[in-house]
Amino acid sequence: MKLKKYSKVLSTLAVSALLLAACSDSSSSDPGKGKTAKKPEQVDTAAFPAKVSNDKADVDGSLTYGLVSDTPFEGVLNLAFYAGQPDYEVLQFFEESLLSTDDNWVYDQDGAATYELSNDNKTITIKIKDNVKWHDGNPVTAEDLEYAYLVIGSPKYKGVRYDSQFQLVEGMEAYHAGKADKISGVKVIDEKTISITQTQANPSMLTGLWTTPLNKKYLGDVPVDQLEKSEKIRKNPIGFGPFKVKKIVPGEAVEFERFDDYWKGKPKLSSVSLKVVNPQVAVASLEKGDIDFAVVSADQYDQAKALKNIELVGTVDLAYSYIGFKLGHWDADKSTAVMDNPKFADKKLRQAFAYAINNKEVGERMYKGLRFPANSVVPPSFPEYHNKDMKGYEYDPEKAKQLLDEAGYKDTNDDGLREDPNGKEFKINFASMSGGDIQEPLTKYYIQQWKDVGLDVEMLEGRLHEFNSFYERVEKDDPKIDIYMGAWGTGSDPDPSGLWATTAPFNYPRWVNKENEELLKKGISPEAFDMEFRKDVYNQWQELVHEEVPVIPTLFRYSLSGANKRVKGLKIKGGQVEDWYEVAVTADTPEK
Incomplete structure (x- = not known):
């Protein structure tokens, strides 16, 4: 399965190209069933x-x-x-970006620019090295980095990089609202030097700050809202x-x-x-x-x-696969998620979906151990923040049935499929993208496991969907999509706000949760410079996501x-x- 890409740092902004692989026995919808089913060599x-x-x-x-x-x-x-x-x-x-990172994903001084952080940890001063040139021969300048902030912060910007880190920049709120022509916290000092000031000290200043310039001389004559298609x-x-x-x-x-x-x-x-x-x-x-x-x-x-x-x-x-629930829609005018879809409002229903699927079998039999069950939405490639002690949703179909009963989803007409709490037919459309031989068998495998606990899930329109069109429909909150199977490249910044904040366009489930917002803010607060404080915050956050299940993390890779x-x-x-x-x-x- 190809990944959607979030990450905003690293000169290499990585995503894995790993694709869903073929199952050695695709004739069975369950890799754990059948007399001939054997655990493949890991x-x-x-x-x-x-x-x-x-x-x-x-x-x-x-x-x-x-x-x-x-x-x-x-x-x-x-x-x-x-x-x-x-x-x-x-x-x-x-x-690439101007600042490079060390083995722990923290900015170092070895990139195309060096930096200094102020004593109050609010201002970073970036100095571009003299020999850094664009491919057209022009020097990369401080104005080029300023221009990137002016583009991404513009109210006319159509992309997805305007996130919590940008919103913390001093003066960004007024600029994004169209009330200012410049961003007060972004100051060009000289041709090669720029300072960026945030409204509060933020540990992600050294792991998640945007340091990728845009060639102002080359792109500056294109209107911001037309850049992406230019x-x-x-x-x-x-x-x-x-x-x-x-x-x-x-x-x-x-x-x-x-x-x-x-x-x-x-x-x-x-x-x-x-x-x-x-x-x-x-x-x-x-x-x-x-x-x-x-x-x-x-x-x-x-x-x-x-x-x-x-x-x-x-x-x-730096990635994980997941199954997401469509909980609402994106309000483009207000740039915020709105959680208004009643279909999956009951978290017991979402938890039941998670308990009903066997990701350990999927990892072992379909991927030979190259995938392993995901217990969290923070991958183990962040060893300091991944909550390895948190128990994920292990396969427990009886628990799934119990939760569905408690939530009022019961089979009222004895056809083997559950109706909703009002006694009405409860059908779920499952969107899945193409990519590798296993995608369709895996999609059908999940569908069968949900059917085993009485959930009537169908592949959206009876087929897989091409990567670009799949995500276009997910992004636009196509009402035909109830749940979907995706994958994220998380990027190297431990701050998950860009995927999970209410104002994050990448918040595809459209999950809105007050405690989520509070924990995300704590994770980039001045107190979060204390590593133990930040670890505790992100442990609490992972437990919250686990409990509320806006998505089911399925596999690390x-x-x-x-x-x-x-x-x-x-x-x-x-x-x-x-x-x-x-x-x-x-x-x-x-x-x-």
Whole structure:
């Protein structure tokens, strides 16, 4: 399953490209049923390194990157506007943020800019290094970062990056409301220096602050509400990353060439060719040497591990899969979620849905251990904040039936399916996206398990939905969708407000909860500079989400990729390639 992308930090803004994998016995709707059903061999995820082992001498060569997807990439090629994982995979080669992060996802001084934090922890001063240039040759300036704040904070901005971190910037509220022409808390000091002041001290200043500039000279003549659809973003994007865009075949392929004036120095690869590769042939393409790198899904793991010309690398991903309930709608005029759908208002009903499904079986049998049950909406890739002691919704169909009985959902006509508390037919439309051979069997598996406890769930319109159109309908709160199966790349900032605040566009369930808002605010309060305080807040928050179940977290994921043995310097961090500048090849052609 491809992920929707939230994260706003990291020069690499990662999402995993991992796809739902094929089940070895898709004839059964339940991987735990049937005489022939056997637990498959589990993948020893600890055996995979995070970095390729090739240490031969570099050659000045090119690399072919396989974007594993059964749909075209949308082509929103700017970090301030994109939302889906396929577009990110294109962006990673030519766009980046000014500040880089250390192994704990905290900003360090090794990026394209350095920073200083004021004594009161309210103001960060960012100084861009002198040799940082856009691909058009112009220098990256402080005004370019200011312009990013002016665009994202604009009331005409159509994207999804305007979140709690932006709202904390001093003067942002007045600017966003159209009452000011500038943002008082964003000050250009000189050509290379800018300060950003927030209304309160906030620990996410060093993990979640937006530090990705927009090329003001290039984009400034395009109205804000037209930027996302402009040719300057979709056809001729400009960044300051290690590679620049040479040619785009919309939705299918991109040719990148080395940016010789990259601030770190001359990248090791002369060029990169990116092409969309269907999940079913990704490993075969690696085997033939048609591509040098691709994500490997669980259904193709056995085939991939047998190849002699590739090396498998991987880490636990900054991501989770989930099943979401549509609890309301998005009020675009007020930029807020409104929880007004009575269908799933009873949390006992939502809890019953969670107890009815067996994610342990799914992880073991469908994914060979490359997925494992998610007990929380904070993945274990945040070891300091993931509440590992919290018990998730383990498979308990009797508990599910009990909760449904208590909530008044009973089978009143003896047809095996429950009616609602008013005795009326209770049908649920389940939306699921395409992506990998297992998606349909998995969707049907969940449907069957819900049916086993008396819930009448049907696949929306009897089919899977293409990634882009699926999320368009979810975002627009299509009334035909009752529940949906999605996945999030969380980003590297532990603050979950961008996905869960009432004012967050990415709050797709449209969950509104007073305690949720209070805990999210505490998590980025001055007191949260105390690590133990912040951990306690996020533990409470995870328990609240578990209790209220606006979504059912289903699976955490291990990101596994295959790299041709001629690839050198490639390292995976949080499910993504950490730095394409460092990647090289040691032969002119791929091993086959």
